[in-house]
Amino acid sequence: AEAEDGGPQPEKHCGHGRGGMGEEVKRKEDQRFITGRGNYVDDIKKPGMLHCEIVRSPHAHARIEDIDKSRALSVDGVVAVLTAEDLLEHDLATMPTLMDDTQDVLVNDKVKFQSQEVAAVIATDRYTAKDGAEKVVVDYDVLDPVIGAENALEDDAPVIRDDIEGKEDNHCLDWETGDEEATAEAFEEADVTVKEDMLYQRLHPAPIETCGAVGDYDPGKDKLTVHMTSQAPHIHRTLFAQVSGIPEHKIRIVSPDVGGGFGNKVPIYPGYVVAAAASYVLEEPVKWVEERSENIQSTGFARDYDMTGELAATEDGEIQAVRTDVLADHGAFNAVAQPSKFPAGFFNIFTGSYDIDTAYGTLTAAYTNTAPGGVAYRCSFRVTEAVYLIERMVKVLADELDMDPAEIRRKNFIQPEQFPYESATGWNYDSGDYEKALDKALEMADYEDYREEQQRRIEEDADKLLGIGVSSFTEVVGAGPGKSCDIAGVEMFDSAEIRVHPTGNATVRVGVQTQGQGHETTFAQIVAEELGMDVDDITVEHGDTDTDPYGLGTYGSRSTPVAGAAAAVASRKVREKAKAIAANELEAAEEDIDWDRESGEFHVAGAPDRSITITEIAAGAYMNHPSSEEPGLEAINYYDPPEMTYPFGSYIVIVEVDRETGEVEFEKFVAVDDCGNRINPMIIEGQIHGGLAQGIGTAMLEHVTFDDNGNVTGGDFMNYLLPTSMEIPEFETGHTVTPSPHHPIGAKGVGESPTVGSPPAIVNAVVDAMSHGGISHVEMPMTPDTVWEKLDEAGLAM
Ligand code: MCN
Ligand code: CUM
Structure with a gap:
């Protein structure tokens, strides 16, 4: 089913016309997007909602001598000015990064990169918050900045991370992979060797929607809801609970429509924590939304790998060995967003598509006075x-x-x-x-x-x-499998839950969070295919930790491999139960019931005319369920991929x-x-x-x-x-x-x-x-x- 120009064609041989696998189903979510009905974080408006503006450092490296809030507080409409000192009272002055480093939420002592978060002004509207932010007077003692990983590793470079006990240099981590000796040998014996230096420059994912959050603490229910631009709501809830001490079941993370993530919305940023903390303390909803320059200058960047590559080969071009050495700039904190056990992500896949016997790679990472990161941007963890x-x-x-x-x-x-x-x-x-x-x-x-x-x-x-x-x-x-891949200790499985309702349509909830990839359509297609339902009869929900099954989120192109698998397995569980109900309805033995993918119907083996649709089965599940089964027609699957x-x-x-x-x-x-x-x-x-x-x-x-x-x-x-x-x-x-x-x-x-x-x-x-x-x-x-x-x-x- 290939067009003459090589472009995609509806793959009508599968999908069976119901919008299953392989069909070019129009994106369900586009109805609301193209009619201006999307609901992004900045669209959220709550009664009494306050606005937060962050005061950022103009210097890359500086000690804070004093912060004077008084002029800001005298601005009409400014409700509060928060500094590290205020957060310390609530034990919220620092937060862990995904790599187990500790990052200031608001700078406590020393600024480590330009645009780092120094104070937060909370006011009745955004303009007032901005006015207030301009009136926060910060007294800086400016220090020599360290820019560039190579400079950072010089002996006399100023030490950026003097907050880490005993730290006397800017060295962040070392990593190696492969067989050093065998590789060296291959290089010595090779007919031909080549070597090249190349910089994969610092990039920024730059999603069109910047990061933002609305913290909304409800003192009546003692529950903190945070609407935020998150690619991974569940793991963010777990981290919020760990950082704040608020029990996890008292926290709800809602990631509404997200206007692009590209890896930028995997980490937790100080702004999220400030909005949530301010709401908790002030007992009013607090919104924080970044501007463009704040997004690029302070949130997770990508790449910044200075690499040397070498190949050893025979005269006729058979590659025998590959060797690489990398100098990585991690910025001021080790905040790379990668599975915990992979400090260099999946960079060690550098043998690529080739059958190369020996390989060796080393990497040194340094702290510099630049924004922390090493996240993403459509990267599959450094691939x-x-x-x-x-x-x-x-x-x-x-x-x-x-x-x-x-x-x-x-x-x-x-x-x-x-x-x-x-x-x-x-x-x-x-x-x-x-x-x-x-x-x-x-x-x-x-x-x-x-x-x-x-x-x-x-x-x-x-x-x-x-x-x-x-x-x-x-x-x-x-990623997973869970045994090798985790985020903050939580294994990287994913999930899907299917509820087929009495009238024959279904709600599917997944543990991943779309940022524009079309999950509301494609996950419905998987279920439509596996249950013989029409894609229009299936609604996909995601991005709400109160209702969705736990999942690790969308990044590293893991939604299809992991949550997609969960959706298929959950569908098959529903199908198994549907067989029992079909047997009951058709007055046949369960083992005599077959499912036909083409028609999407269940029928008695050898008697195709004695058949029943999933809609009829749904009715049976609620209105005439067999005594051998529980009523209802639902299934959930948590999928840990084998590879x-x-x-x-x-x-x-x-x-x-x-x-x-x-x-x-x-x-x-x-x-x-x-x-x-x-x-x-x-x-x-x-x-x-x-x-x-x-x-x-x-x-x-x-x-x-x-x-x-x-x-x-x-x-x-x-x-x-x-x-x-x-x-x-x-x-x-x-x-x-x-x-x-x-x-x-x-x-x-x-x-x-x-x-x-x-x-x-x-x-x-x-x-x-x-x-x-x-x-x-x-x-x-x-x-x-x-x-x-x-x-x-x-x-x-x-
Ligand atoms: N798909 C499919 N058949 C396949 C594989 C995928 O139809 N065999 C579909 C999926 O069902 C899904 C889409 O293609 O609707 C992407 O699927 P997948 O490759 O599983 O990737 P994820 O859904 O996990 O998306 C993450 C990936 C990453 S990591 C970045 S970064 C990125 C990207 O997706 N960010 C995006 N694409 C993006 N697209 C938009 N519009 N916005 C972003 O922020
Ligand atoms: Cu590597 S960017 Mo995507 O993983 O969100």
Whole structure:
């Protein structure tokens, strides 16, 4: 079921017309979004609601000598001014990060990054709160800032974390993976070795909706409700309970419509805690919503990995070993958002799609006077960095050996029959067919023709060079399993609960929290498929800890692999019970009842006309239930995945590089993805388009920059450049389907693949345009001036 242009087509052979698996069901949630009826945190209005504005430090590193609240308090409408001292009284001055570091909610003693939270002004409206914030007088003793991980690790660097007992340097953590000795040996004996330094620059997820919260303490019920922009409401409730001492059942986290998360809304931020604490103390609802610059300057950034990559290979391009060393900037606190046991996330998947025997990686992380992070941005926990490393290095090796970058990949791919495949660093890949995806992409891209065109332009000394970039990435998504993956000790399972009502429709509640991915549609499709119901008869709810089953939230493309599996398993539990009811209704033995996926009906074996629909069964469950069964028709499943899933893809990017200006234009952009069995091709297409746009932002535009004083010079949309429709080319997408063997419906995640896979393809393309001039790398973001300098270096500039 493939369109001629390779784009998605309704996969009518499944779904059976009821909106099940594979059908392009229009997104249910869009009805409210496109009619302006979405309900975001900032839409929440409560009687008597107060507003919070945070006073932030203009300095990156400074001791606070004094805070004078008096002028702020004299502003008409200002209700309270909170500082660390006030929070200390309630034991709320600090909060744990997801990596078990301790971060100030409001600065207690020393400011550690520009825009850090110093005080909070609570007032009757937002404008007054802002006026008040301007009148809080803070006396700072400015210290020398430490910017850049390399500077931070110098012997004489000022110590940022003197709050940690005995801490005398800015070293944050060390990490290693693989076999050092065997790798060193492979490098010594190899025919060919290549080495390249590359920075995966600091990015920010920059969701269009910034972070915010409405704390709403009800003294009558002694219950604290926090409406907040959360990608993980349940774990946030648990953390709130642990930090505040308020019993968990007295806390309700509601994550309403969320306007993009991209990993930014996984951590807990001081603003959430302040809004909740202020509401608890003042016994009135308190709203806090960030501005754009506050979001970029103070909440979790992504990447900031300064990497060295090395490959060892035979003369004919067989890769024997990979080695890498990383210097990571973690900012002022260790607040990376990754499963606890993975301080470098899943970076050790850096052997990628290739069958490489030996690998070794090391990483050192440093504290700097910059906002804490190392979170996310469509990253699958640092897989983005790993994929960038290996996909860039394969291109470097191909150039060194004068081999075609597609050929060298083909030569080294893990073969379909090798799955399940255990990598040199211990990952268990579930399934893959990398060559198939690459071949499809090559064909869609007219690869050979463009290679000829590229050569022609070189020979004719054309003004615009052509570059062709390839990336054949492997993703790893769907954390757990719980035994290896946890957040703050809570195992990374997920959940779904299905309630079929007497009139034959159903409510499904899931433990994950959509931020735009279309869960209200796709989870309904899974249940529709598995129960033979119509997708319109199913409502999906999420984002309310009072009603939803416990789950670990949406990030790392884990919703489909984990909660999606739970939805399928819960549906099958309902189906089992439905069989007993069907037997009762049809006056047959239970073992004689069959379910027919095509019609969605239950019937007596060998007698297809004696059949019954799920709607009739629902009625039976409540109005005529068999004595052997409890009344009702419900099921819940908590799913702990046996393994992660490994989606993959091949992207081919063709660019024109202007030798006069260094400008890069996309000539063709081909993306072939494989996320196993597909629930909704249209939603997948949307995910791919969005993620590719973010990959282009990464490669071409985005960078959170600082000056030597620690001022954030890339901390707003004037300076932190997001791609717009003007920078985005037409994408040509295609897919292959390699189901996950261990997932109940064979699906893998897809939400991050395009952002993980595209930056190296784009950089490889730009490098490819100049490789005949000896260029082996161009740093991101590849702004025209960066590219022009490389052209100049290669003697190709005009
Ligand atoms: N899907 C499908 N068939 C598959 C796999 C996925 O139809 N085989 C559908 C899913 O049902 C879901 C969507 O594609 O509707 C994404 O699914 P999945 O890959 O499981 O990812 P998650 O739902 O867990 O979303 C998280 C992922 C991440 S980590 C980031 S970051 C990101 C992304 O999704 N943030 C987003 N995509 C985003 N899209 C929007 N609009 N907003 C964000 O903040
Ligand atoms: Cu890695 S960004 Mo997403 O995991 O929310």
